[in-house]
Amino acid sequence: SFDLNIYHPLNEIEDFLQSKQRDHPAMVNVTTIGRTHNGQYIQMITIKLTREDIKMKPAIWIDCGIHAREHISPATCLGLIDRLINQGEKGPLEHFDFFILPVFNPDGYAYTWSNDRMWRKNRRPITRSCTGVDLNRNFVPTDFGGPSTSSNPCSNIYKGTKAFSEPETRAVAVANLQIMKKYGRDMFPLHMSFHSYGQMILRPYSHGVMPPPNLRELDAIGNVMLKSVARSRYTYRYGTSAAILYAVGGASADWAYHQGVPYPFTIELPPQTSGGFIYPASNIKRTYNHIWKMVNAMTRHLRRNG
Ligand code: 0X9
Ligand code: ZN
16 A cells, blocks of 8 residues: 655656545545646645535645655645545544645656656746746746746746746646635635745745735744644744745745735745755654644634634
8 A cells, every 4th residue: 555654756646646536535536737748637636524514614725846856745745635534524624625736746746756856847848958947936926036036947946937837837826716716715714835845834925024914813823833843853933935044936825825815834844954855754754744733733723713
C-alpha cells in the first residue's frame, strides 16, 4: 500500500488520489481542473461528508506543490488528505468541506524527478532557451510585476507575460471562483498554500507591509496556528512575507484575499536551514502531523468565532 512517509513521483500521487476515490466514493471526488503545457492533469480532490446536512458547511482550500522542488509540500498535502478521510466525521470534515490540490505544478514536479531536482517554475517554453513561469508570480493583476518578480524568462521568478498567462494559474483561479460562487461569500473562510522552506506562517499582504483590513482576525488565527505546535522544536515564525521573508507581487494568497477569502495563509514548511528543498523523508510524518494540528486548531477556532 501507499507509504505516506516517503516522497513519490507524480504517477504514484495520481494513483494514490484514485485509490482514495475508489475506497471512499461517498466522501472523495477527484476532478481534473485543467491540463498543463505537457498534457498532465491538474487534479483536485474534494473531500466532504455527503450526509445530508440542513446547513451547508464552509469550504477550505489547500494547495501544495506550486513550486516544483518543494517536495515536502505535496507530501504534506497527502498526509492531510489521508488524515481527513480516516477521521471522517470525528475530524474537521464534520464542519468543513475540503478542496485540496496536492500538485499545483505537475509538469514542474515531474521534471524534478526526471531532470533537475532544483526546478521551481512550470515547464512551458517561453523563448528558445528559457522555460517556465513562476506560478506564484502569475496571479494578482494589480500587483503583477511587483516586488521579487522578473520579466526575464530565464529567471526563476519570471512572472509571465501577464497575470493568468499560465494554464495552472488559470485552472486554480477558475476552481477557486467556482467554490466562491457555490458556497457564497461568507462560506469560504480559509485558503492555505504550502511551500518550503523556512518554517513561516505568512499572512496578507504578500506584496507589502501595509495592514490588511481584518488584521486582528488574521493575527488571532496566526496565534492559534503558532500555539498548536508551540510545544515542538519545530516552531514557525509568523508575519507578512515582506517583513520576515521578502515582498512578493502576483502571489496566489493575495489574489485569494482580493477575491474575498478572509484568511489566506502561505506556509513555508520545514526545515529552517539552508539547502532545505532537499529534506530527508524521515521528516515527512512530523511535518504533516504538525500541519494536521494547525488545521484542527484553526477549524475549531473558526467554529468558535463564527
Ligand atoms: O517566493 C515565493 O513564492 C515564496 N517563497 S519560496 O521559497 N517557497 O518560493 C514566498 C511567497 C510569499 N508570499 C506569499 N505570502 N504568498
Ligand atoms: Zn515556494
